[in-house]
Amino acid sequence: MTIFPGGRRRAAVALALSGVLALTATACGDDGSGAGGDKGTEGSGKGKITFWDNNGGVRTDVWKEIIADFEKANPDIDVEYVGVASKEVQSKYDTAIQGGALPDVGGVGAAMLAGIAAQDALEPLDARVEDSALKGKLNTGMVDSVKAAGGQDKLFTVPTSASNGVLYYRTDLFKAAGLAEPTTWSAFYAAAEKLTARDKNRFGYTIRGGAGSIAQALDAMYGQSGITDFWNGDKTTVNDPKNVAALEKYAGLFKRTTPAADVNNDFTKMVAQWDSGEIGMLNHNLGSYQDHVKALGTEKFRGIPNPTLDDGTRVQVSNPVDGLGLFSTSKNKAAAWKFIEFAASHESNSKWNKSAGAIPANTEAAKDAWLQEAEPTKLAADVLFSGKAAIVQLPYYLPDWNTISKADNEAGFQKVLLGKATAKEFLDALAEQLNAAQAEWKQQKK
């Protein structure tokens, strides 16, 4: 018997094994970011910094353009771009905080700001903004919003953009049905009924019943009830009888004027079915505008601010403001701040928001011509900054807000849609969680 037949094969196997082991052993790397518990340093203002984009993929191109501009203006600084999917960015930050490998700069939306700031992961930026070219150039409403969202009366992110609730409607279907623009809630409900022809697979509206449903339901509730404050003392107003009635009416649209599959709609499914079917109206924010343009062109739809009450009163809930944070573990804070300052400057902020169809935080960028031409963005900016709309400030500062407004209660809202729970039961349960979270937050602040 040959003990070692096929010497070449044996050599190949040995080589492959060695290769794999060597790869594993030597593929060690480091992203150059700070370690957990590290207080970081100001650094030399030169060298490499890491930037995590909190909406990676979709905004990668425009960020790479801004980074290229920055590196051209600052040849001593090298920015490594890391695109993180928006759905995963919270867990990626949380793991990096616990494990100790945060980037130098990161995109942090207001909805997750309190949770990250509470872990002392972000550097307060008030003084840096005061001493920089950004002083007086940032929209005060957005600055106040991110300060409030941080929960510590400090500026943990430099605001870059804001979105707003938009009612997209199909102008061709409205025209064919002889309907006027759905500018009021009454007109909205009437249009939803009139445009529905279930036997022809036509629906008046598509409701968001899956992931992200709570924020949209809150917008519809407060918009109809006219209640302008989220808190009445230490108690939330979400289960106010007016809000309960509004939610009952809104949820009543499900299956009557919407597809039955809407109960599982996240924004992806909702937008996809609106873009490819015959559905009269859709509520979403400015972010999906370009998707609608791609699918429908600009002639078949319009995006207008959410409806008002019949007397013209406009109430809407606040949308999370996006911003850039400087992580406290950064070993090159000077260079990281230069990048933030550059990204929030007139030219870069305008470029980014034009690409995203969002409202710029830089006041000079907000005056640029493109904003006047992008109708939904212009209308949304007008609503936000006109002072004529009452904005219900959602409690983004609660560290539990993200959980309460998403995973913990989305199933409850589905039960309301399916008739397995009443709007009152759902809102009472939601209110109980919010009141408890608020009390806990106040206790921690003492």
Next chain:
Amino acid sequence: MTAESTLTAAPAPGAAQAPPPLDRTPPTAGRKRRPAWDEVPRWQIYLPLGIYLVFTLVPFYWILLFAVRPAGSTSLLPWPMTTDHFEKVWTERSFGVFFQNSLLIGVAVLVMTTVVALAGGYALARFDFRIKKGFMLALLCSQFVPGALLLVPLFQIFAELRMINSLGSVIIAETVFQLPLSMILISGFIRNVPYSLEEAAWVDGCNRFSAFRIVVLPLLRPGLVAVGSFAFVHAWNHFLFALMFLSSQSKQTIPVGLNTLMGADSVDLGALAAGGVIAAVPVVIVFAFIQKWLVTGFSAGAVKG
């Protein structure tokens, strides 16, 4: 006993076995005879299969449709056809790089899992040691621990080793999580190979390693294919470790890249579908080639322990 005689006496695992004779005895009173395969009308077989196939294939068709039809089209047929979405994800969205990384991780996990599981499985099958039962139990119990639970400790370990943002961290983590089940499976396959075969090889002059390599290893081929393909597919599809341990764009994998195609407020469905097709193709090809061995391998491992 010679190796040949043993082979005759005990068929190798995975060898084709003759089907049991059909029960053609007349039905007894009170007992309904189950109809034989060839007595069942064809439609009763093909109709359920067809319905099942429709349910399975329609989602795939839908993905393909979105991947090849132009943006904005609502046609239910993939015509006119475009490769724009594939070009976009492959070049602009760096799926070419992600594909290479996923392939590298998949192959490395396959090799490391198979090699280590072979060694461990052999020990479990052929040696008796004091804590063997406890060890087996620990291997089984480790399957109940979700990867997410160990994320932070693993992250800290890799950070200490300066392995964050290296493919090595994902390869090691994936291999470690694959090993318990792979070792249990391989040990089952090895137990099915009669020990006398190895003894015969020793008599013929082999040492333990060469006897294993020359006599046992070839008989384990279906099992190795099963374990290896499982390891590859799992590593190819796994998302969590790659998301958490890898940051640079140049290190990311296909599942992580796919996730970035879904933005916070907008989704390019054509690009997402094209990315999905790119992600699915290697897995489909792997299964198409190894399907026969895979089924044989798992059934061989399941015969007896």
